[in-house]
Amino acid sequence: MKKSQSGITVTILAVTIIIMAILLGVTMNVSTDLLSDTRLKTHISEMLLVQAKVKSMGETLEFEGAFSSSGALDTDKVATIGFTNKVGTHISLNSKYKNQVSDEAKSSNRWYKWGANELTQNGFDKDMLTDDEVYFVDYMTGEVVSSTGYTSIADKATHHYSLQNMIDVK
Secondary structure, eight states: OHHHHHHHHHHHHHHHHHHHHHHHHHHHHHHHHHHHHHHHHHHHHHHHHHHHHHHHHHHHHHHTTOBOTTSOBOHHHHHHHTOTTTSOEEEOOOHHHHTTSOHHHHTOSOEEEEOHHHHHHTTOOGGGSOTTOOEEEETTTOOEEEEEEEEOSSOTTOEEEEHHHHHHHO
16 A cells, blocks of 8 residues: 555656746746846836937037037037037947948948946946946937847847847847
C-alpha cells in the first residue's frame, strides 16, 4: 500500500514541477518584454523633453538671427543670447545616425552634441544619459538623435537612434 501512495506522490510532484517551470518561463518572457517596453518609453519621454527644449531654443536662436546662411550658429550672437554653455558642440553627424533623420537634416551642417553638461545647463537631470551616451540635436528641424539608440528584443539587427524611429517602434 505504501508503494502505490509513494508513486502517486512522486508523479504529482513531477507534474507540479513541470507546471511551475512552464509558468516561470512564461512569466520571465512577459517580464522581459515589459521591461524592454518600459525602457523604450522612458527613452522616448526623455528625448521628447530634449526635443521640446531644442525647438524652443531654435525659435529663440532664429528670432535673434543667430543662424548663419549655412545653418551653423554665430557664436557671438549665441553668447549675446546667453546660450554659450547650452547649445553644445558643433559636429558632423555620423553616417550611422544620418540614415534615420529627415532628408533636410541629412544634408545639413547644423548638428550639435549634448552631453551631461549641456543637459544640466538646460535644466535636465544628467542621469537621463547612460555613461557614454550623448544626444545630437538640430535646432532648425528640432530633430534629436541618441548615440546609444534602442534595439528591440524581437529584432536585434535593427538599431533605432532617432526619436522618430523610436516612436515608430511602438
